[in-house]
Amino acid sequence: MKKVDLEIHDISLTGSSSGAYTMVMGVVGGTARIPVVIGGAEAQSIALELENMKSSRPLTHDMYKSTLISFGMKVEEVLVYKFEEGIFYAKVMVTNGEITEEIDSRISDAVGVAVRFRAPIRCYESIVKQAGINPQELSAGLEIDISFENGDDEEVEDISLDFDATPDLELLEAELQEAIDNEDYELASELRDQIDKIKNKTNE
Numbered sequence: 001m002k003k004v005d006l007e008i009h010d011i012s013l014t015g016s017s018s019g020a021y022t023m024v025m026g027v028v029g030g031t032a033r034i035p036v037v038i039g040g041a042e043a044q045s046i047a048l049e050l051e052n053m054k055s056s057r058p059l060t061h062d063m064y065k066s067t068l069i070s071f072g073m074k075v076e077e078v079l080v081y082k083f084e085e086g087i088f089y090a091k092v093m094v095t096n097g098e099i100t101e102e103i104d105s106r107i108s109d110a111v112g113v114a115v116r117f118r119a120p121i122r123c124y125e126s127i128v129k130q131a132g133i134n135p136q137e138l139s140a141g142l143e144i145d146i147s148f149e150n151g152d153d154e155e156v157e158d159i160s161l162d163f164d165a166t167p168d169l170e171l172l173e174a175e176l177q178e179a180i181d182n183e184d185y186e187l188a189s190e191l192r193d194q195i196d197k198i199k200n201k202t203n204e
Contacts, residue, residue, distance in 0.1 A: 002125045003079070008111070009033065011047050012193045023111070025121070032132035034123075036088055040186070042108035047189035049115045055185055061112035072096050078114040080107060080123035083131045 005028040014020045014037065021043035025034045038046075045059045058066065068074060073096045082089035090110035092103040105113075114121050173195060179188040 003122045004028070004030070004125050004128060006034070006080070006121045006123055008046070008050065008115075008121075010193065010197060011038075011043050011050075011189075012197060013190055023108070025111075027128055027132070030128075031134055032128050033134065034128065034132050036107055038108035042106075042112055044186045044189055045112045046108070046115055047193065048185055049112070051189065051192060053185055053188070056183060061109070061116055064113055065116045068094060075113055075117040075119040076100060077119050078105075078110040078121045080110075080121070080127060083127045088127075088131070 006025045007028050008023060009026045010022075010024040012022055012024075014022050019040045020037050021040060023036045023038050023043065023046065025036060026032065027034075041060075045061050047053075048055060048059070049061075055062075073094055076093040076095045078090055078092055080088055080090045088107040090105050090107040092105050092110050092113055094101050094103055111121060113119075176188055176191040176195065179185075179191060
């Protein structure tokens with residue numbers, strides 16, 4: 001099956017009381033977008049790495065990276081290989097240069113590790129056709145029902161994703177600086193995402 005490369009376009013709070021986030025991934029060189037609902041801890045971990053911000057103590061994905069490096073291993077790629085009943089299934093390809101092992105993973109954890117190794121994130125083209133939507137649907141604030149893995153593999157809940165957000169930009173920037181000064185990185189990453197979304201809408 002043909003693979004395509006993915007890149008992260010946005011991570012933002014869904015607006016749901018569950019504290020879930022939406023990670024929007026896009027096909028490199030294409031227009032299709034894949035919205036993935038992830039937990040707050042995973043969203044924070046990915047956002048901090050993308051923004052080159054470091055937490056005061058290592059996060060789980062930092063520890064995973066350090067462990068692999070200690071044993072002379074690295075992540076070769078992450079592959080999203082299945083989309084079923086609203087859940088994405090991923091594998092982390094780990095190698096020591098001679099042997100490559102496939103580690104089953106939630107997509108949020110796989111991406112969290114991939115960004116730390118600067119490893120490519122790929123998925124099968126059939127998954128893009130199955131789960132992908134176009135940017136116009138996102139900008140229109142389309143609500144999409146996707147199952148959310150909340151840490152317990154046996155429990156999933158339906159969450160409606162709403163991509164509309166219009167808070168005051170100047171206020172958000174002031175709150176962002178305050179969050180950074182207070183080392184509240186989870187809040188800082190959330191505020192930065194909201195600011196970027198507003199700026200992107202303004203430039204369109």
